[in-house]
Amino acid sequence: xxxxxxxxxxxxxxxxxxxxxxxxxxxDAFVLRPLAVRSxxxxxxxxxxxxxxxxxxxxxxxxxxxxxxxxADDQGERFVFPDPDxxxxxxxxxxxxxxxxQEPPTDTTRAFEDTADVPDPADxxxxxxxxxxxxxxxxxDAASMPEGHITIEQAYGLYEMGAQFVxxxxxxxxxxxxxxxAFRIALADFDAGxxxxxxxxxxxMPDLSSPVVVYCxxxxxxxxxxxxxxxxxxxxxxxxxMHDGYPGWVAAGHPAGNDAPYP
Amino acid sequence: MNTDTRPxxxxxxxxxxxxxxxxxxxxSRFAIGGLFALAALNKLRGPNGPDLFYASVKSFRAGEMxxxxxxxxxxxxxxxxxxxxxxxxxxxxxxxGVYVRASALVCxxxxxxxxxxxxxxxxxxxNVDCGCFGELSPICGKQVGVCNIVQxxxxxxxxxxxxxxxxxxxxxxxxxRLGTNDPSLLEPVSD
Numbered sequence: 057x058x059x060x061x062x063x064x065x066x067x068x069x070x071x072x073x074x075x076x077x078x079x080x081x082x083x084d085a086f087v088l089r090p091l092a093v094r095s096x097x098x099x100x101x102x103x104x105x106x107x108x109x110x111x112x113x114x115x116x117x118x119x120x121x122x123x124x125x126x127x128a129d130d131q132g133e134r135f136v137f138p139d140p141d142x143x144x145x146x147x148x149x150x151x152x153x154x155x156x157x158q159e160p161p162t163d164t165t166r167a168f169e170d171t172a173d174v175p176d177p178a179d180x181x182x183x184x185x186x187x188x189x190x191x192x193x194x195x196x197d198a199a200s201m202p203e204g205h206i207t208i209e210q211a212y213g214l215y216e217m218g219a220q221f222v223x224x225x226x227x228x229x230x231x232x233x234x235x236x237x238a239f240r241i242a243l244a245d246f247d248a249g250x251x252x253x254x255x256x257x258x259x260x261m262p263d264l265s266s267p268v269v270v271y272c273x274x275x276x277x278x279x280x281x282x283x284x285x286x287x288x289x290x291x292x293x294x295x296x297x298m299h300d301g302y303p304g305w306v307a308a309g310h311p312a313g314n315d316a317p318y319p
Numbered sequence: 320m321n322t323d324t325r326p327x328x329x330x331x332x333x334x335x336x337x338x339x340x341x342x343x344x345x346x347s348r349f350a351i352g353g354l355f356a357l358a359a360l361n362k363l364r365g366p367n368g369p370d371l372f373y374a375s376v377k378s379f380r381a382g383e384m385x386x387x388x389x390x391x392x393x394x395x396x397x398x399x400x401x402x403x404x405x406x407x408x409x410x411x412x413x414x415x416g417v418y419v420r421a422s423a424l425v426c427x428x429x430x431x432x433x434x435x436x437x438x439x440x441x442x443x444x445x446n447v448d449c450g451c452f453g454e455l456s457p458i459c460g461k462q463v464g465v466c467n468i469v470q471x472x473x474x475x476x477x478x479x480x481x482x483x484x485x486x487x488x489x490x491x492x493x494x495x496r497l498g499t500n501d502p503s504l505l506e507p508v509s510d
Binding site for chain 2: 066067068069072073077082084085086244246247249282285286289
């Protein structure tokens with residue numbers, strides 16, 4: 057009868073089991089399934105094309121929608137915020153931080169309803185239509201982006217669809233300027249469980265599968281990817297990361313604001 | 320010490336099941352193996368399984384246990400990646416009966432860590448989801464509570480049985496002649 061050797065028969069196999077699990081886990085997580093944005097949201101171009109194919113109400117062509125002045129007629133297809141609109145309760149944009157010419161529409165739905173306040177779309181000098189790219193911002197090519205990341209223009213397409221935007225940057229950065237109507241949900245907000253702003257944002261969405269765009273400072277910033285992952289984990293399947301972040305959004309001249317109704 | 324000197328046949332295995340010790344050992348093996356398999360599968364492949372588990376682990380704020388303000392991101396990623404795979408391998412080993420004692424020892428270590436972690440979460444008054452079985456809650460509620468500690472203690476007792484009671488009943492070990500300590504079990508069956 058052989059003697060029982062605990063080291064050889066238990067400890068060494070136990071270490072082997074642990075090391076094998078560790079090795080597979082590391083390969084799985086960091087090689088096979090990078091932890092960027094793990095879920096595969098609906099292809100954003102498919103989403104945007106579907107909207108274009110459906111066509112706006114009133115016989116407008118998709119091209120008509122490109123004109124901001126026409127968007128006021130496009131309300132039937134856009135998500136309408138529930139009444140009372142809590143965003144109206146928030147403070148208005150601070151005039152101290154941005155010139156009036158760059159004041160963006162502050163509500164996705166009503167962004168272009170009041171045409172009196174909307175810059176003339178024919179005016180090529182309005183920041184809304186002319187990319188503010190004087191500082192030489194280099195937009196990232198879509199082909200070089202990781203899965204789940206989208207370009208500024210794709211993000212703007214989703215913005216026009218009424219997608220929710222989530223700002224993952226610091227509070228002071230958010231307060232100094234953010235995508236119009238974006239919620240601020242930072243990674244640290246998930247430390248205590250479900251962030252309050254997440255409930256607020258969800259209440260504004262028709263359903264959980266509505267597109268959500270997360271952004272941070274662009275470039276190497278990682279917060280948007282982490283927040284996107286957290287949103288995935290809370291049941292939002294179609295979360296996209298705006299790759300070029302807020303600097304890209306501003307450089308493209310898209311609606312931005314510094315009102316902070318949901319800090 | 321293995322005292323089982325019965326011939327290496329399935330019939331002898333089944334005959335040995337009549338003893339209470341072997342029954343307890345078999346129950347422990349399949350219960351722990353099954354629960355670990357369920358936990359691993361839900362963390363790896365369930366709807367949003369990995370993300371849910373990540374969210375749960377993050378909300379545990381394990382870093383506070385050692386005085387850190389927040390849990391390091393690398394630790395979160397590492398533990399979320401590795402835990403389900405170690406669970407899966409241990410589950411496979413237990414269910415198939417390969418290196419049962421070694422796998423049970425790893426499970427016991429894991430369970431002790433979970434018990435400490437959950438006790439710490441409860442002592443800090445955190446209200447978090449367990450994420451132990453992904454979106455499922457087969458035994459306790461979704462929220463971390465005393466039930467999870469009791470559940471893990473019961474599972475720890477089962478792993479203790481597997482570690483300290485040496486059996487080879489219905490194991491692949493016996494077939495593959497791995498991890499046995501009795502040469503008589505290695506002899507070919509001769510009728």
